[in-house]
Amino acid sequence: MSLRGISKRFGAVQALTDVELDVYPGEVVALVGDNGAGKSTFVKILAGVYTPDEGVVTFDGRNVTIPSPSAARNLGISSVFQDLALADNLDVVANLFLGREVVHGVMDEEEMERRSWELLRQLSARIPSVRIPIASLSGGQRQTVAIARSLIGEPKVVILDEPTAALGVAQTAEVLNLVERLRERGLGVILISHNLADVQAVADRVAVLRLGRNNGTFRMKDVTYEQIIAAITGATDNAVTRRASARTPKEPTE
Numbered sequence: 001m002s003l004r005g006i007s008k009r010f011g012a013v014q015a016l017t018d019v020e021l022d023v024y025p026g027e028v029v030a031l032v033g034d035n036g037a038g039k040s041t042f043v044k045i046l047a048g049v050y051t052p053d054e055g056v057v058t059f060d061g062r063n064v065t066i067p068s069p070s071a072a073r074n075l076g077i078s079s080v081f082q083d084l085a086l087a088d089n090l091d092v093v094a095n096l097f098l099g100r101e102v103v104h105g106v107m108d109e110e111e112m113e114r115r116s117w118e119l120l121r122q123l124s125a126r127i128p129s130v131r132i133p134i135a136s137l138s139g140g141q142r143q144t145v146a147i148a149r150s151l152i153g154e155p156k157v158v159i160l161d162e163p164t165a166a167l168g169v170a171q172t173a174e175v176l177n178l179v180e181r182l183r184e185r186g187l188g189v190i191l192i193s194h195n196l197a198d199v200q201a202v203a204d205r206v207a208v209l210r211l212g213r214n215n216g217t218f219r220m221k222d223v224t225y226e227q228i229i230a231a232i233t234g235a236t237d238n239a240v241t242r243r244a245s246a247r248t249p250k251e252p253t254e
Helices: 039-046 069-075 092-096 109-122 139-150 169-184 196-202 225-233 239-247
Strands: 002-010 013-022 027-032 054-059 062-064 077-080 157-161 188-192 205-210 213-219
Touching (some): 002 039, 013 039, 027 169, 039 077, 069 077, 077 139, 092 109, 196 225, 205 225
Antiparallel strands (some): 002 013, 002 054
């Protein structure tokens, strides 16, 4: 998937300006930036929640539009947002197939249970039972269910919005293992995170947004923690900032 020149305005507020991003199969791309950098807006454009004012989205080599969340899913883009959107009173099976139930005259509970275990095994997930209510699961297990649900429909790109927020160390490690499982399956993964330790642990590349613009894309093996922080805060000198400086009119000298 490739995005070029993505811009979005809300009234007088320019949320995104000429943003670019590439995602390849079997790759984890981390999207980082300070609060207000435009990450949420950008992700919602990918998920079909917002429509960009300008820009081109290319998926599998062809230009596409993503006018709705269902259009994103039909293309093969699946999203797991921070609130997870799970129903606490329902069990794992019901949450996995909510709105996409398997029906053969009547609801096929046996088939959905079989496919639930299959999905969870693909992720090497640690769920004691697929008939346990979501309310009884830990934060890491809930995230596991949400990620497993995103795999229904065989997506090619999975977007994970702050998947380790508010999780403990052990649960965070569990979720990062899931991210690696997605990469091993050949999926493109976009990981939005404020936790740079998590980003360094699993990402292949990191793309930095600052004030709604690209402020650098780096291969993880070639960049340091300090360089990422510098790009996030603007205390950096790279191709983007040099280009912006070149376009700024110089003050006349006497």
